Amino acid sequence: MNSSDEAKAARESGSEFMPKFDDQGLLTAIVVDVDSHQILMVAHMNAEALEATRRSNVGHFYSRSRQTLWKKGETSGNVLNVVEMLVDCDQDALVLKVKPAGPACHTGETSCFFRRLSGEGLVKAST
C-alpha cells in the first residue's frame, strides 16, 4: 500500500479518532434519543463544537447561518446530554446518542423529522 492507502485504512478500520472535516471545516452530526432510538435532528460540528461536546457531554454545534458556536438548548433549556458518540468508517460523520432535556425541534416537536413523504406531499409521521 502507498501512504495514501495506509492513511485511508487507518482511518477506516483503526482505533485512532481522526475526524475528517469537510472543506468548510465541518462534520455531520446525527442526534438520536438513546432510549427511544428516534432520530431527533441533524446538525454540523466544527472542531470547536466537537471539543466543547466532548469536554461537557452536552451537544454543541456550529450554526452555518449565524456562523458561530451553538450550544443546543442554551436559550430553551432543551439541552442534549450525550451518552455515547459513534463515528462512521471515513470519520466525516458522528452519531450522538443523547438523553434530551426536552423537544429537540424549535417547532416544539420531539424530533425535527416529524413529517413523512406521502405521494407528492407530507403528512405527520406516526412517531
Added chain:
Amino acid sequence: MNSSDEAKAARESGSEFMPKFDDQGLLTAIVVDVDSHQILMVAHMNAEALEATRRSNVGHFYSRSRQTLWKKGETSGNVLNVVEMLVDCDQDALVLKVKPAGPACHTGETSCFFRRLSGEGLVKAST
C-alpha cells in the same frame, strides 16, 4: 409576516414537500434500519438521486468523490429498500427507513457507525 417568513413557515410546518438543497445542490440523507432502528450510513442526495429513490424505492445517492449518481448496492447487491422517508423541519435533511439487503458499509460491517469514541480513541461499538 413578510413573504420570506411565510415561505419559511410553509416549509417548516406545511404539507408541501419543498426540499432545500444546499449550495452544492445536496440534501443530507440518513439511512436507518426500519426493524433494528440502527443508523446504517449517512450520504448525500442531489435532485436526481432523490427522484430515482422516490421512483424506485431503492436508495440512490450522489457521490461527491466521483461526482455521479450512485445506486447503493449496484455492485455489491446490498441495496437499500426504502420503506418510508421522513423530512426535517427546514427540509434540508431526510431520514430513509430501509430494509437493507446486506451490510451497508463497504468494510462489511452492518453499519458504517461501528466504532464509538472512548477516551482519546475508538473502540468497537456494542451494536
